[in-house]
Amino acid sequence: MGDVKLAYIVQKPQYKGETSRLAITHAIAYQTVEILLEDGDTVTPTLCFVGEGVLGLQKGQKAMDLYGITSTESHIKNSLLVDLDVLVCKEDLAKYGIPEDAMPDADDMGADKKIKVAPFSEIQKAMEDAKHVLFF
Template sequence: MTAKRVFFLIRSTFKKEVPLIAMDHALGCLTARGFKVEPVVAFVGAGVLNCLRGQDGMGTYGIETPEERIKMLLVSDVKVLVCGEDMERYGITMDMLTDAREFNAENTIQPVSFEEIREGIESSDMVLVF
């Protein structure tokens, strides 16, 4: 069965519930019936800030952070992309990006050019912008 690719473009930042909802929809792809669904999550614009390491939800408000949800994506082998141009713009280096190594996940956030993200949008069956 050919996989249907769903592309999640996340530009919203921490203040909003939107990045978490977007990632929940991406995780929801993994249990779809009737289709094999391949979700791809791409962070663009200020949305790249969701990818920062060291977010402390439990020690502050007792809530889940985008970082924890990204770790779930990585553990679940979902492809997670981040716009390299926007990383550079906001001074984000590779070592500042979160990962899921504590869960033995080899899958990591992949910095790519926006052109690659654009190609991903074009080649996907469905695009959801959050």
């Protein structure tokens, strides 16, 4: 069957509920799915943040210090470290007044990938290219 492309569309703010966090961890799980698949089969998620889903992504989070839980920032950094494509909607960032340079990176961890602040048309293309679209 080969590769199956998935689009994870996160529409809810981080920390408001659990599912916006679970979208990220479920996407990262693509790293280990091959142990359950036939040789040559893969799953490739693209993680997309749109609407209120762009809230709570900024760098400098202190969730571990204040609440003893991993931050969304750390999950995003792990996503980049495992080479996930992470798209954040450019128009929605602008709507909420969040500067693009507030998005975290994982340079300190040695990641090659970076968050891509992308126009919605690009996120729509990711949805069109995916076999399955999952809304979180």
